[in-house]
Amino acid sequence: MKTYCSAILGLFVITYGTAGAATSLDTKLRTDGTQLREAFGVVAGEVAKACTVNIWSGAKFTGLGTVVSKDGIVVAKNSEIDTANPGALRIVGPGKRISRARVLTRDISHDLIFLDLGREVDPGFEWGKTEDITHGTWVVAGVAGSALSGPSVRGGVCSALKREIKKAGGVIGVILGGRDGKEFGGVEVSEVASGGPAEKAGLKKGDIIFSINGDEFFERSKMIEKVKSFDPGTAINVSVKRADEELEIEITLGYRNLVFSELKSRNDKMSGKVSVRRTGFKRIIQHEILLGPSDMGGPLFDLEGRLIGVNIAKANRVEFFAIPAEEIQKLLKAKASEIAEARGEN
Known part of the structure; x- marks a missing residue:
């Protein structure tokens, strides 16, 4: 040898x-x-x-x-x-x-x-x-x-x-907007990734997310950290407000590099x-x-x-x-x- x-x-x-x-x-x-x-x-x-x-x-x-x-x-x-x-x-x-x-x-x-x-x-x-x-x-x-x-x-x-x-953790497939806080009642969804887990599950732009798996979140950063703690492929329950309704939506988390492929780094590209x-x-x-x-x-x-x-x-x-x-x-x-x-x- x-x-x-x-x-x-x-x-x-x-x-x-x-x-x-x-x-x-x-x-x-x-x-x-x-x-x-x-x-x-x-x-x-x-x-x-x-x-x-x-x-x-x-x-x-x-x-x-x-x-x-x-x-x-x-x-x-x-x-x-x-x-x-x-x-x-x-x-x-x-x-x-x-x-x-x-x-x-x-x-x-x-x-x-x-x-x-x-x-x-x-x-x-x-x-x-x-x-x-x-x-x-x-x-x-x-x-x-x-x-x-x-x-x-x-x-x-x-x-x-x-x-x-x-x-890296999984992603829902949304961009969380500028409005959040307890007085607002949750965190606003400003964009939904096309073809991503959120869109497939029925989440919409303008929805207000206030709970993940029964735990309330009113700050954008804490909600993001909670989602990232789960692996891709994990199903989570998301509570949202839409107009006068409150909805429970199950979302299976996706892989970041697939869901947000347009946001790749130069090295990834x-x-x-x-x-x-x-x-x-x-x-x-x-x-x-x-x-x-x-x-x-x-x-x-x-x-x-x-x-x-x-x-x-x-x-x-x-x-x-x-x-x-x-x-x-x-x-x-x-x-x-x-x-x-x-x-x-x-």
Whole structure:
């Protein structure tokens, strides 16, 4: 394996040695170029093919999954799948075999869904450790490949220490106006986002919100903080005044980056499509391997081909997050009884 690592580093010596003589780097020498992808393929190409699967909902490709046990448990990114019809989920792989995907359980805090492949399979990897991972540590990600070649890999480096990503919280999908206070009777809705949760639930411009889940709020800032304390996908009861009526409206909170897409930061606008959920993770590995949202759920390896994480979010064009392997192993133990019950083993 040291030979493989030396080969990768050797390519970079060539890369940087020739870069000074050119105004731009030859595409085949970039981290997603052919030469480096071939080198990373030597490190983790075969193990990626053994444990990386494609997940489909009907005719729609929803993303990748990683086989994490020999009895066929697959983990994937829940927020990319949670609206899919469970009966329509299919898993392609390992190899070209197609299997019906049965939902075993979910873990919302890590944004993971656990699926049953329905057969035993050798995922091909050993579990790695992330305690020594730091800035500049080389890592390799499994990515979706072509129908003929199957999954492939890309490499890059860790760009931050393991850390928590704070939760952004869900949104109703409204702009709260200038009028609020106890004397006014609540907080006025000045705008309703088109196609957002509030519009779908029937909230209207000019409505006065005075209660969230039975708790009264008369200040705009406190009401916003209350809503942000709930995760996207949570249903809340909103009490509003409309003319002479008082109404109770149930609203299922949405993701900020989807509901208010027109308010994206400059960095987000440059990032293209990002993950539906990209915040609220207790512990992540951050790297800079160029991945798309549909590559989430796929594996992350070290240069020994050991599984060190599962990719969980494209945050923007330069930040990509993975759940550490140790967290995945803890979840497998914590969810063992739920998985057994879903399989009818209890």
